[in-house]
Amino acid sequence: DVKVTQSSRYLVKRTGEKVFLECVQDMDHENMFWYRQDPGLGLRLIYFSYDVKMKEKGDIPEGYSVSREKKERFSLILESASTNQTSMYLCASSLYGQFYNSPLHFGNGTRLTVT
Amino acid sequence: QKEVEQNSGPLSVPEGAIASLNCTYSDRVSQSFFWYRQYSGKSPELIMSIYSNGDKEDGRFTAQLNKASQYVSLLIRDSQPSDSATYLCAVNRREGGGFKTIFGAGTRLFVKA
Numbered sequence: 308d309v310k311v312t313q314s315s316r317y318l319v320k321r322t323g324e325k326v327f328l329e330c331v332q333d334m335d336h337e338n339m340f341w342y343r344q345d346p347g348l349g350l351r352l353i354y355f356s357y358d359v360k361m362k363e364k365g366d367i368p369e370g371y372s373v374s375r376e377k378k379e380r381f382s383l384i385l386e387s388a389s390t391n392q393t394s395m396y397l398c399a400s401s402l403y404g405q406f407y408n409s410p411l412h413f414g415n416g417t418r419l420t421v422t
Numbered sequence: 423q424k425e426v427e428q429n430s431g432p433l434s435v436p437e438g439a440i441a442s443l444n445c446t447y448s449d450r451v452s453q454s455f456f457w458y459r460q461y462s463g464k465s466p467e468l469i470m471s472i473y474s475n476g477d478k479e480d481g482r483f484t485a486q487l488n489k490a491s492q493y494v495s496l497l498i499r500d501s502q503p504s505d506s507a508t509y510l511c512a513v514n515r516r517e518g519g520g521f522k523t524i525f526g527a528g529t530r531l532f533v534k535a
Contacts (some may be wrong), residue, residue: 342525347430350466355517355520355522357519361520363517365522366524402496404521407454408521411458413465413467415463
């Protein structure tokens with residue numbers, strides 16, 4: 308069974324701090340994704356990666372960056388955390404397909420609070 | 423216009439009834455479509471995937487796709503209180519060298535015992 312592990316379930320950071328959210332998957336999936344989920348707004352894609360060292364912007368990349376140095380690990384970086392980045396962050400992975408991706412497998416999420 | 427639109431609900435149905443959830447998408451070249459279920463405080467989990475026009479059935483769930491109308495639906499037969507959750511419609515779209523998955527905002531479903 309696919310396992311996607313996010314390093315922290317709850318995180319509290321101060322405004323201006325640099326924040327790292329880590330995600331590891333154990334099924335050799337090519338694709339990895341970072342979403343944030345807010346009430347009424349659903350899941351919004353921040354960044355995704357379809358290969359090591361490759362990254363593509365999602366719909367809301369501002370204020371975020373990512374790193375994919377190894378296939379199994381995808382890190383989300385908040386360069387200077389702000390209160391409007393308080394949210395639930397979900398990592399997901401899937402197999403790459405020529406015509407479409409396979410379904411996503413999600414981690415348990417990280418609830419980030421920026422004070 | 424949002425890329426994937428769903429009625430936010432809540433949709434309330436009695437136990438044993440059919441729940442019908444609808445979704446429209448704007449990008450005509452989208453190739454694959456998914457329904458995820460999300461319980462409160464939990465991560466989304468896949469219920470159904472559908473790739474071609476028509477119906478696809480899996481147990482009490484039926485997904486319907488109409489690419490000409492850019493419409494996807496999910497029917498839940500014999501609804502149970504345990505089906506009470508938020509249902510997320512998702513669409514794959516090519517972006518750069520890969521595909522990204524875009525979600526609707528979700529429809530909350532309540533099944534009353």
